[in-house]
Amino acid sequence: MPEKPTLDGLEAVWVARWEAQGTYRFDRSRGRDEVYSIDTPPPTVSGSLHVGHVFSYTHTDTIARYQRMRGREVFYPMGWDDNGLPTERRVQNHFGVRCDPSMPYDPDFAPPGKPDAKRQVPISRRNFIELCERLTAEDEKAFEELWRRLGLSVDWSMTYATIDATSRAASQRAFLRNLARGEAYVAEAPTLWDVTFRTAVAQAELEDREWPGAFHRIGFERPDGDGPGGTVWIETTRPELIPACVALVAHPDDERYRPLFGTTVRTPVFGVEVPVVAHHLAEPDKGSGIAMICTFGDVTDVTWWRELDLPTRPVIGWDGRLLPEPPQGVPAGPYAELAGKTVHSARERIVEMLRESGHLDGEPRRIQRPVKFYEKGDRPLEIVTTRQWYIRNGGRDAKLRAELLERGRELEWHPPHMRVRYDNWVEGLAGDWLISRQRFFGVPIPVWYPLDAGGEPIHEAPIVPPESALPVDPSSDVPPGYTEDQRGKPLGFAADPDVMDTWATSSLSPQIAAGWERDDDLFRRVFPMDLRPQAHEIIRTWLFSTVVRSHLEHGGLPWRHAGISGWILDPDRKKMSKSKGNVVTPMGLLVEYGSDAVRYWAANGRPGTDTAFDTGQIKIGRRLAIKILNASKFVLGFRSEGGGEVTEPVDLSMLAALGAVVAEATDAFESYDYTRALERTERFFWSFCDDYVELVKARAYDGDASAVAALRRALDVLLRLFAPFLPFVTEEVWGWWREGSVHRAAWPSAGELPEARHGDPAVLDAVAEVLRRVRRAKSEARLSMRAEVARLTVSGGQADLVRMAQDDLCAAGNVEEFVLDPGDGPLDAVAELTA
Numbered sequence: 137m138p139e140k141p142t143l144d145g146l147e148a149v150w151v152a153r154w155e156a157q158g159t160y161r162f163d164r165s166r167g168r169d170e171v172y173s174i175d176t177p178p179p180t181v182s183g184s185l186h187v188g189h190v191f192s193y194t195h196t197d198t199i200a201r202y203q204r205m206r207g208r209e210v211f212y213p214m215g216w217d218d219n220g221l222p223t224e225r226r227v228q229n230h231f232g233v234r235c236d237p238s239m240p241y242d243p244d245f246a247p248p249g250k251p252d253a254k255r256q257v258p259i260s261r262r263n264f265i266e267l268c269e270r271l272t273a274e275d276e277k278a279f280e281e282l283w284r285r286l287g288l289s290v291d292w293s294m295t296y297a298t299i300d301a302t303s304r305a306a307s308q309r310a311f312l313r314n315l316a317r318g319e320a321y322v323a324e325a326p327t328l329w330d331v332t333f334r335t336a337v338a339q340a341e342l343e344d345r346e347w348p349g350a351f352h353r354i355g356f357e358r359p360d361g362d363g364p365g366g367t368v369w370i371e372t373t374r375p376e377l378i379p380a381c382v383a384l385v386a387h388p389d390d391e392r393y394r395p396l397f398g399t400t401v402r403t404p405v406f407g408v409e410v411p412v413v414a415h416h417l418a419e420p421d422k423g424s425g426i427a428m429i430c431t432f433g434d435v436t437d438v439t440w441w442r443e444l445d446l447p448t449r450p451v452i453g454w455d456g457r458l459l460p461e462p463p464q465g466v467p468a469g470p471y472a473e474l475a476g477k478t479v480h481s482a483r484e485r486i487v488e489m490l491r492e493s494g495h496l497d498g499e500p501r502r503i504q505r506p507v508k509f510y511e512k513g514d515r516p517l518e519i520v521t522t523r524q525w526y527i528r529n530g531g532r533d534a535k536l537r538a539e540l541l542e543r544g545r546e547l548e549w550h551p552p553h554m555r556v557r558y559d560n561w562v563e564g565l566a567g568d569w570l571i572s573r574q575r576f577f578g579v580p581i582p583v584w585y586p587l588d589a590g591g592e593p594i595h596e597a598p599i600v601p602p603e604s605a606l607p608v609d610p611s612s613d614v615p616p617g618y619t620e621d622q623r624g625k626p627l628g629f630a631a632d633p634d635v636m637d638t639w640a641t642s643s644l645s646p647q648i649a650a651g652w653e654r655d656d657d658l659f660r661r662v663f664p665m666d667l668r669p670q671a672h673e674i675i676r677t678w679l680f681s682t683v684v685r686s687h688l689e690h691g692g693l694p695w696r697h698a699g700i701s702g703w704i705l706d707p708d709r710k711k712m713s714k715s716k717g718n719v720v721t722p723m724g725l726l727v728e729y730g731s732d733a734v735r736y737w738a739a740n741g742r743p744g745t746d747t748a749f750d751t752g753q754i755k756i757g758r759r760l761a762i763k764i765l766n767a768s769k770f771v772l773g774f775r776s777e778g779g780g781e782v783t784e785p786v787d788l789s790m791l792a793a794l795g796a797v798v799a800e801a802t803d804a805f806e807s808y809d810y811t812r813a814l815e816r817t818e819r820f821f822w823s824f825c826d827d828y829v830e831l832v833k834a835r836a837y838d839g840d841a842s843a844v845a846a847l848r849r850a851l852d853v854l855l856r857l858f859a860p861f862l863p864f865v866t867e868e869v870w871g872w873w874r875e876g877s878v879h880r881a882a883w884p885s886a887g888e889l890p891e892a893r894h895g896d897p898a899v900l901d902a903v904a905e906v907l908r909r910v911r912r913a914k915s916e917a918r919l920s921m922r923a924e925v926a927r928l929t930v931s932g933g934q935a936d937l938v939r940m941a942q943d944d945l946c947a948a949g950n951v952e953e954f955v956l957d958p959g960d961g962p963l964d965a966v967a968e969l970t971a
Contacts, residue, residue, distance in 0.1 A: 178215030331456030578635030780845030788895030
């Protein structure tokens with residue numbers, strides 16, 4: 137035991153010892169019923185972690201440490217999510233490069249010495265992937281250093297990355313099995329498209345943002361110039377899509393437009409004849425009550441197009457510009473005014489053309505409206521027709537949807553109300569899961585296509601590799617039965633150019649970590665897992681997609697419990713995120729305040745509840761850790777001969793109260809409410825230090841066996857109760873007087889405090905209340921706490937409880953004369969101070 141205990145440097149000492157001693161190493165000899173396995177979220181490797189990561193990962197670690205102390209062997213691996221757009225963007229900006237798949241591979245390529253984000257150097261896909269791997273490897277080292285500093289009890293011999301060979305093989309294997317069972321399919325269909333990243337976007341990646349726009353009142357003419365309606369006025373925010381118009385639509389019950397159903401009108405400027413149709417999704421009270429259907433302006437256009445069996449006239453390209461050639465049937469003359477322009481420029485020009493032709497009524501009316509964005513994008517999404525891969529998720533299958541809803545009911549949610557988010561998402565699905573992406577750094581879709589005599593791919597007959605060959609990269613590997621010189625040639629083959637959505641791999645994180653089809657022994661011991669910890673905003677993405685893959689592959693849930701954390705909010709109560717620039721990086725906090733203090737703040741964030749970042753709470757955590765050091769040094773300063781026997785009423789009372797805390801903390805952890813476990817333990821600890829220790833101090837200094845034994849037993853239990861939250865300080869103190877690690881010690885139980893059943897917690901409560909009143913009297917009189925109390929009178933119905941510890945009370949309060957006045961009223965104490 138050091139002369140002057142300190143928190144400084146504890147992290148470096150214990151991180152090294154835990155690693156050297158294998159304290160958190162998973163013992164795979166234990167059976168499944170003795171194992172507690174965690175599907176740890178693999179953080180996105182795209183720069184640096186922020187304090188929100190520390191917040192949620194601490195929650196998981198408290199559960200892991202509790203389960204380990206309960207005697208379970210904890211399977212707690214760590215993954216790195218280095219697959220996805222964030223990595224690509226970071227590589228582009230960091231190295232000043234961009235991927236150009238047409239470029240040849242340069243084995244000697246070196247990135248620019250002075251990267252220029254605005255003038256990026258084009259490089260081959262293979263060169264680009266090598267840079268992605270190089271940068272993510274550096275980030276992963278920094279991430280691991282921070283996680284170790286925080287004290288995560290991860291088995292660092294068990295790590296994986298979502299882009300490594302093991303993950304690629306698992307992801308491709310699952311896809312091929314989905315394909316074989318008919319759960320994966322390719323289709324050419326309208327697709328939400330991000331024009332910046334030039335990739336398809338799934339429903340789960342959407343978010344609505346307010347965006348400026350304007351309503352334009354535009355006239356469509358009847359072909360004969362007269363008859364019912366004459367000029368039909370519509371209001372639209374997308375006049376640039378007039379050449380993509382395939383119909384006008386109104387509600388079937390709208391009396392204004394019933395005479396037009398079954399007739400046609402001509403599009404302004406272009407003069408293309410389109411039908412007027414009826415559909416229940418048309419809104420009579422929106423604008424003029426009649427709208428144009430374009431292919432495609434929004435998701436409602438897609439619904440109308442599909443259900444009304446309308447033709448397609450695409451005009452928006454993958455780059456967000458209007459296509460160079462007009463759709464079939466649209467005159468080239470006026471379309472040439474728009475060809476090649478951005479959506480914004482085309483809109484400005486078509487408005488000028490409408491004004492010149494007399495088809496624009498008045499000036500555009502400015503509005504703000506919600507528009508669909510890719511969650512990582514900066515420009516509104518467009519809808520383009522592309523060939524994409526999908527996995528069935530219940531969006532178009534009522535039976536599968538019902539099965540996935542039932543899986544949600546089988547899962548234990550913490551807190552329980554989070555299941556509503558899952559149910560709402562599944563019930564609101566509008567289509568299957570789009571998994572293909574037009575990116576470079578991802579898991580390739582393991583498919584080739586045979587080419588016909590004209591060199592065109594036969595998409596209906598994909599060529600797939602055997603599972604034994606996985607992982608494969610179709611862009612460089614050759615399909616069975618072909619040679620490389622047949623690539624891209626008639627009667628040869630072509631690779632599917634796309635990669636999988638990042639969630640298509642992350643949705644297999646429990647299988648990847650557990651060694652699915654790679655380590656059968658490990659898989660049997662840990663799968664299905666016990667816990668999926670994650671944030672609430674990705675219930676619709678990560679949690680749901682993982683349930684889908686496990687349901688399809690294994691016929692059951694991938695884990696038994698879902699522990700949901702909230703967001704970290706800045707002082708303005710806004711979510712912290714890198715994109716908003718309001719994040720706090722954690723390493724400085726860990727260095728300044730200590731890891732235990734930061735963990736204390738994190739553990740005070742209740743399950744599923746958004747929590748404000750608060751350095752004040754971190755300071756309280758540091759004060760608590762220092763108090764544990766100092767109180768432990770005080771308690772262990774008293775010699776104990778053979779453990780001693782606890783006999784005094786106030787000592788028994790304290791142990792009885794501690795036994796109740798053990799029961800409450802255990803119940804809280806069993807309910808995954810780590811915050812309640814910490815609150816109850818901390819409340820008792822401060823009372824223990826401020827009241828009980830002060831009461832028995834004199835007796836302990838005199839060598840009283842009961843006081844010393846009670847102090848030591850309480851410290852032993854308290855260190856173990858605090859261990860999941862404050863691993864460094866508790867391990868430090870445990871090492872002063874115990875063998876082994878506190879984190880491998882047994883979680884406390886009421887059974888190890890047999891004397892507690894002979895104690896009455898009310899005794900300590902009553903005596904402590906009287907002591908507090910004595911202190912208050914001295915404080916109000918501005919006297920030292922050591923000042924003498926000439927006479928202390930205790931009255932009321934609890935006076936007899938105080939009598940049991942009157943000697944300790946008098947010693948702690950420096951009381952000269954003690955008077956008891958039992959009665960039926962509430963406890964009262966009057967301290968007469970020496971003048």
